[in-house]
Amino acid sequence: MSSHDIFLGETIGTAVLILLGGGVCAAVTLKRSKALNAGWVAITFGWGFAVLTGAYLAGGVSGAHLNPAVTIGLAIEGGTKWSDVPLYLASEMLGAMIGAVLVWLVYYGQFQAHLTDPEVLAAHRTDGDEGMVDPKAAPKAGPVLGIFSTGPEIRNPIQNLMTEIIATVVLVLAILTQGLNDGGNGLGVLGALITSLVVVGIGLSLGGPTGYAINPVRDLGPRIVHALLPLPNKGGSDWSYAWIPVVGPLIGGALAAFIYKLF
Known part of the structure; x- marks a missing residue:
């Protein structure tokens, strides 16, 4: 597998991952979207x-890691060369940022309508002492941040970190036990299907507390894009939380590899 293959496969595959994943979040969140309020399922x-x-797009090219936690897990397990890890990580981050920009372009009109809607702005402003909306208060962090990155329902760093670690262990163990990197053939058709169903299962079962990043670049790349995009009234990017969906999945990926090698 050449460096060119790794770069193209991981960049394009991760960009499509974030385009479709961020796209469903935008579809469910933004006003004037036909899927508004479609829900968690x-x-x-x-x-x-x-x-x-x-995974289908990148599987035969780069192995379709699409996730630094998977890359680290496969490197510890021995299926990926450590010398290739920096290129994997850089390509995944680039792809994630490209995907986030594409979500913004696809939903450009909906972003503008949503973020200039008086009702939306009022819902994200700081309440006054008597529970009334303060018209001079700045919007709270993230009127649309959830389209780009994750955030906890209860902000407890230890719980939030453990949730991301445990969920990522499940994901990476499921990948490692399929032998997806055997022989350099990358993610097979059946493996891609199984992995996608595992991701659905993680979301339904373990995604409630934090929004299940389970992928550092899935969160960090789009969060950076959110901070840079010229979105009106977008609020902050919640950088105080941003380390958890990066560190948690990386720890989870490494733990999954050690568990796999141990048993």
């Missing part, structure tokens, strides 16, 4: 299909 299946599509 739509999001989990949307992300599952996003993984399936990205």
Whole structure:
């Protein structure tokens, strides 16, 4: 597998992953979208299909890691050369940022309508002492941040970190036990399908507390794009939380590899 293959496969595959995954979040969140309020089940299946599509595209080219936690897990397990890891990680980050920009382009009109809607702005402003909306208060972080990155329902760093670690262990163990990198053939058709269903299962079962990043670049790349895009009234990018969906999945991927090698 050449460096060219790794770069193209991981960049394109991860871009499509984020385009479709972020796209379902935008479809469910933004006003003037036909899928508005479709709910959590739509999001989990949307992300599952996003993984399936990205894996199909990149599987025969780069092995379709699409996730630094998977790359680290496969490197520890021995299926990926450590010398290739930096290129995998850089390509995955680039792809994630490209995918996030594409989500913005596809839903450009909906972003503008949503973020200039008085009702939406009022819902994300800081309440005054008497519970009334303060018109001078800045919007809270993330009127649309959830389209780009994850956030906890209860902000407890230890719980949030453990949730991401455990969910990522499940994902990477499921990948390692399929032998997806055997012989350099990459992610096979059946493996891609199984992995996408595992992602749906993780979302339905373990995604409630944090939104299940289970992939550092899935969260960090789009979060950077959110910070850079010229979105009106977009709020902050919640950088105080941003380390958890990066560190948690990386720990989870490494733990999964050690568990795999141990047993």
